[in-house]
Amino acid sequence: MDTVFDSLLLGFSVALRPDVLWFAFVGCVVGTLVGMLPGIGPLAGISILLPLTFGLDATKAIVMLAGIYYGSQYGGSTTSILLRIPGEAASVMTCIDGNAMAKNGRAGAALCIAAVGSFVAGTFGVIVLTLVAPPLAGFALGFGSPEYTALLVLGLIFLAYMSTTSLTRTLLMAALGLLLGTIGIDMMTGHFRYSFGIAELGDGIGIIPVAVGLFGLGELLATPSRQVTSNVTSPRLRELLPTREEWRQSAMPIARGSVLGFLIGIIPGSAHIISSFISYALERRISRQPEQFGKGAVAGVAGPEAANNAASTGAFVPMLALGLPTGPVIAVLMAALLIHGVPPGPTLINDHPNVFWGFVASMYIGNLMLLLLNLPLVGVFVNLLRIPYAYLYPLIIMFCVIGVYEVNHSIVDVWIMLIFGGVGYALKKFGFDPAPLVLGLVIAPIFEMSLRQSLIMSDGTWTIFLERPIALALLLVSAALLTLSAISMLGRDWRGRLKEAARSE
Amino acid sequence: MDRIDRRNFVVGSAAAAATMATGPVLAQDAYPSRPVTFVNPFPPGGAADVVGRPFATAIEPFLKQPAVIDTKAGAAGAVGAQYVASAKPDGYTLLLHIVSISGFAEVDILFGREPKFTRDSFIPIARFTEGPMALVVNERQPYQTLKDLVDDAKKRPNGILFSSSGLYGALHLPTALFMQAADVQMRHLPTAGGGPALTALLGNNAQVLVSSIAAINAQAKAGKVKALACFSSKRAASMPDVPTMKELGYDIEFSLWVGLFAPKGTPDAVIKRLRADARQAVATPAFGKAIDNLGDVVAYLDQPEFAKFWDVDAKRVESAVRSIGKVAG
Structure with missing residues (x-):
């Protein structure tokens, strides 16, 4: 314990140097901007700014680039809440209740809770990172393909709790998402599937264009056919802040989201995207008023936002302790460290304590900076909603198009977004919830890959999922959940049907 | 100080526009004239x-x-x-x-x-x-030399797993050349990139990986993976003790x-x-x-x-x- 404290002291002595502090600040500001602008995600932001760090030392470079990464997780909620455009895949769930809150005139409260939730989760993540990074990293390595497959099965089971519409409709949407997820090159054989000779479809359908189309564009297209009344009239400071009741409702979701997000975040791979989905489903499941979800439930903003921030901090664990990237953004950060002559790997902490502990300490400071940066901005952003729709909506459509194009510089992505905008409109009209579709699309490629990898490892024997303890435990939890929900559903149905039968007689 | 009146403004703008229009034409013989x-x-x-x-x-x-x-x-x-x-x-x-x-x-x-x-x-x-490349194995595997690996692979065809960054990718190709030269068969575990391929090896979910030395050097120094051979014509400066494929009798070179x-x-x-x-x-x-x-x-x-x-x-x-x-x- 003493050594951790000493090391952290060393870290703060590095991180509090004015020049390092300045670069942390620059990173946080850029990150907030990057997170708010749909399309320019942290990946593009970091790789564009990477050459600027060539003249700096390794500590400043990593402090600034990492600031962009976790800063973007704060900013990502802004467009989701105000405009229902998910700036990145992890903010999809924030769109639903965050935007509903904004429509009820609680945009300020939603933004505040998202910022505070992010702060709590980010700080929690850094504390756990400080204390137990090396042993946790060992746990992450135990996560091979079979464990991954089991985790995704669990994720799929949670689907049933995710949607606000009927179970049948939810499963229909999820199945559609899973099917769309099979588009692209078959990783095991190299065959193109459903790509119609379009090379860009070889990598499958991107999550961002689909999410922006379904949530952002679909919502816009549906607006003119409704009576629109804007609830946002010159907000007073008190209305910007969450009420005591709202704080109370968000406290536990933030705590649960932090733990859940961190655990999912440390697993190498792209599973961290599902942390916000699972958190949302969990909150809805244990809420006393599940019917409030989708209509502006505070817990539906607090939980996923916390989960997504904790996951982004958790993702640093395998990088710092093992030198393994958990995802593309971390891979770029690792490349940045490499270029600066600090090879990330198991020996990083011993070889470069200044860099490691300075970086960890800067994350404490960065999270505080982000909170101070984001809270005053809430008032500014809420005013966005006062722009008349006639001007605001064309602007949003422009942002959607530019933003989606920017992700891969691909015109095919723009077409996908436009098509899914139409689909989103239709789904809205027919009362389908698009969120399960997005989750299906997220899960399908990783699920297929890890399932087939597991079967390659076992040479085709399915018992591999039962022989490995972590995988077995996850599958048992899934089975238990499935049984519980089946029993409760059957029970409810029986009673309901009996009553109905009694009434009709 | 002159006030900018409307006429001057129009003349100025037109001149500016004319310059802009002629710019690319003039620049054709002076590559590069734009980013x-x-x-x-x-x-x-x-x-x-x-x-x-x-x-x-x-x-x-x-x-x-x-x-x-x-x-x-x-x-x-x-x-x-x-x-x-x-x-x-x-x-x-x-x-x-x-x-x-x-x-x-x-x-x-x-x-x-x-x-x-x-x-x-x-x-x-x-x-x-x-980027020089090397064949590495997980530390928990018993192989000390490339010969150990080849002998074991001959004993159990398709029994040993190797990971790669993807089918026909830059990590799969040299592995295929090696298997061809040594006349052995190993089972392929394709992943979504160099990082996941290394993760699979470190978690002992795959036993063999051919990777750029840059990507595995830190792991090798920490003793998590062991390099058995490198694919360059000369030994790599960062791994002077690891023999080349050519030294070991396999006529392969890949970087x-x-x-x-x-x-x-x-x-x-x-x-x-x-x-x-x-x-x-x-x-x-x-x-x-x-x-x-x-x-x-x-x-x-x-x-x-x-x-x-x-x-x-x-x-x-x-x-x-x-x-x-x-x-x-």
Whole structure:
């Protein structure tokens, strides 16, 4: 314990140097901007700014680039809440209740809770990172393909709790998402599937264009056919802040989201995207008023936002302790460290304590900076909603198009977004919830890959999922959940049907 | 002080517009007159990206124009390559690519598809770096030498698993060459990239991996993986104790090189200018230091030598693709 404290002291002595502090600040500001602008995600932001760090030392470079990464997780909620455009895949769930809150005139409260939730989760993540990074990293390595497959099965089971519409409709949407997820090159054989000779479809359908189309564009297209009344009239400071009741409702979701997000975040791979989905489903499941979800439930903003921030901090664990990237953004950060002559790997902490502990300490400071940066901005952003729709909506459509194009510089992505905008409109009209579709699309490629990898490892024997303890435990939890929900559903149905039968007689 | 009245404003604007309109015409004989785009066909953090960004920074002062990296990732580097192959050959859209560029056409032929581009679609300009590669095994495996591995692989064909960054990718190809030369069969565990491939090896979910030394050096130093052989012609400076494949009796050579290409039809004058600027950029200390830190080696080849090298290297890649063949499934 003493050594951790000493090391952290060393870290703060590095991180509090004015020049390092300045670069942390620059990173946080850029990150907030990057997170708010749909399309320019942290990946593009970091790789564009990477050459600027060539003249700096390794500590400043990593402090600034990492600031962009976790800063973007704060900013990502802004467009989701105000405009229902998910700036990145992890903010999809924030769109639903965050935007509903904004429509009820609680945009300020939603933004505040998202910022505070992010702060709590980010700080929690850094504390756990400080204390137990090396042993946790060992746990992450135990996560091979079979464990991954089991985790995704669990994720799929949670689907049933995710949607606000009927179970049948939810499963229909999820199945559609899973099917769309099979588009692209078959990783095991190299065959193109459903790509119609379009090379860009070889990598499958991107999550961002689909999410922006379904949530952002679909919502816009549906607006003119409704009576629109804007609830946002010159907000007073008190209305910007969450009420005591709202704080109370968000406290536990933030705590649960932090733990859940961190655990999912440390697993190498792209599973961290599902942390916000699972958190949302969990909150809805244990809420006393599940019917409030989708209509502006505070817990539906607090939980996923916390989960997504904790996951982004958790993702640093395998990088710092093992030198393994958990995802593309971390891979770029690792490349940045490499270029600066600090090879990330198991020996990083011993070889470069200044860099490691300075970086960890800067994350404490960065999270505080982000909170101070984001809270005053809430008032500014809420005013966005006062722009008349006639001007605001064309602007949003422009942002959607530019933003989606920017992700891969691909015109095919723009077409996908436009098509899914139409689909989103239709789904809205027919009362389908698009969120399960997005989750299906997220899960399908990783699920297929890890399932087939597991079967390659076992040479085709399915018992591999039962022989490995972590995988077995996850599958048992899934089975238990499935049984519980089946029993409760059957029970409810029986009673309901009996009553109905009694009434009709 | 003069007030800007409307007439002056109009005259001024018209003059400005005229200058803008004539600008590109005048510039046609002075390449480059606008920013030059270097297309990186891999996701950020990949081999072409980490070499390309220091290179773009280094070449800017010589081009006297901004050097922009444009990421067009997809289909293991095929999307970006195809984009440049069909770009206007004016020297403003160039391609950064790696050893695997030679394999795409061969894979298309294997699947009975019309290749969207071939090696002839590009003019090689320069090779910048060479990343030496090594065959590594998980520390928990008993193999001490390459011979141990080969003996065990002969005993249980398809019993040992190797991971890679993807089918026909830059990590799969050298493994295929090795299996061909040693006449052994191992089971392939394709993953979504170099990072996941290394994760699979470290978690002992795969036992063997061929990787760039840069990516595994830190793990090797920490004793998590053991290098048995390297694929370069000479022993790697960072791993002087690891023998080369040639020393061990296998006639294989393979490296993760990064080079610069222009689309076919780019004017000779433009190519000449780019060759000169690239040579100077590669020689700058800043570029050298960045590459050194990455664990790669600056291995500059100017066009004539690069073209010759590429012909030989492409033969190896094509033979590796054919030896993998079409995967059943």
